[in-house]
Amino acid sequence: MTLATNSILISTDEALSLLETVLKNSQAEDVTVTVNNTETSLTRFSENQISQNLTTTQFNLSITSHYGKRCATASTNELDPDAIIATIRRSEELACIAPEDPEWVPLLEPQIYDHRIPAFDLETAHLSPRWRGEMVQKVCQLSAKSNGEASGTLSSEAVLFAVANSRGLQACNRLTSADFSVTARIETGSAWSQRTAWSVNQLPIELLTETVINRALLSQNPREVSPGIYPVVFDGAAFTDLLEWVIWNLDARAADEGRSFMSRTNSEGKSMGNRLGEQLFSPLIQVQRNPSHPLLQASTFFNNGMKKDDLEMIKNGIPLTLNYSRYWAQKQGKTAQGGLFPLVMLGSNQSLEDLIAQTERGILVSRAWYVRSVNPRTLEVTGMTRDGTFWIDQGKIAYPIKNLRFNQSLPEMLGNVEALSSVERYGNSVVPGVKVKAFNFSSITDSV
Secondary structure, eight states, X not given: OOBOSOOOOOOHHHHHHHHHHHHHHOOSSEEEEEEEEEEEEEEEEETTEEEEEEEEEEEEEEEEEEETTEEEEEEESOOOHHHHHHHXXXXXXXXXXXXXXTTOOOOOOOOOOOSOOOOOOHHHHTBOHHHHHHHHHHHHHHHHHTTOEEEEEEEEEEEEEEEEETTSOEEEEEEEEEEEEEEEEETTEEEEEEEEESSGGGOOHHHHHHHHHHHHHHTSSXXXXXXXXXXXXXXXXXXXXXXXXXXXXXXXXXXXXXXXXXXXXXXXXXXXXXXXXXOOSOTTOOEEEOTTSTTTOOOSBOTTSOBOOOEEEEETTEEOOOBOOHHHHHHHTOOOOOOXXXXXXXXXXXXXXXXXXXXXXXXXXXOEEEEEEEXXXXXXXXXXXXXXXXXXXXXXXXXXXXXXXXXXXXHHHHHTEEEEEEEEEETTEEEEEEEEEEEEEEEEOOOO
């Protein structure tokens, strides 16, 4: 593998020194400071050729000064000492004239973080444009050999993030990630998939490309299937885009105020708290916040400095946890535990092919596209299938079908889950393929 000569991220020691400089020079009653340094490299390809190849580096030093319930933030992208002092003073001046925050909470106290080191892969951090270009060339050659056109992205990212405050909080993590997505279009058919990893060496680039090309070949001349309720097998990439909507909506404030599918109401429709502890989903649904998962090895803390440890969110289909902001936790007498990401849903040792083989009649969905909310109270969403939708008959893929629009309550969908495959990482989520016994398709679409 060809590596770039060096990375221009600042070191952990340099980041901690910057935090200390701000804390030492602040004249505010309290101060919070963050350092965010990111180096991102991206190769984009289309029609079997590279269309974009770039690397960007961003540095941001953000300072929030506090006077009682007043606060204000100022930022700089300069490391010059005079620029840092000027940013501190600007933050203080703005805080003095800012209105009081009606949802003010005290600064976060020092946290006890997990004793583990997030994944930072040197090859991924120093990946060269040449290597990315060579890998994309292989993808495009595989596509051209099948008389198709490939498009997509291959990217890598190295991040340093640090946070501290005047109450003694301090944390710093470095992480890497790599992502590959590919769409293959062959005559009247198309297919897509995507993978993410903390090391570029973990991306199955050629294997995933071959799988997508084979699906595109199978998706030629799709037939029309009437809208209706069908059993569905979701590829893990498609199911991730639906499951994340459920997790985003496990918000305590929305539930307590009657704005969520997690709200409990009386016969008059008035809010009576939330539905934690109720059997809302299939017992197969097991979801955790698990930053220590081998496929993730994510940060030990959130951007505000709160610890990011493992947390059971849904067990045997029963929601156990809601996301409390620090303000809402204080108001409700609860403990804030940070956001509910990264999410990990437990799977099985079965393959996606096994789920298809268990399906007498149904639909294979490779991608859920343009998913949008219809009703947050029921968590009904709408969206479309895309890039490889197939009819399953007698446990086998029978033929491709035209894409369908769906309107579906996601809690009902999770209640209808009856089989799981093994897990893969998509973005910052680890999710299996899923078989659902009933899923509502409302119309046919012209999407490819």
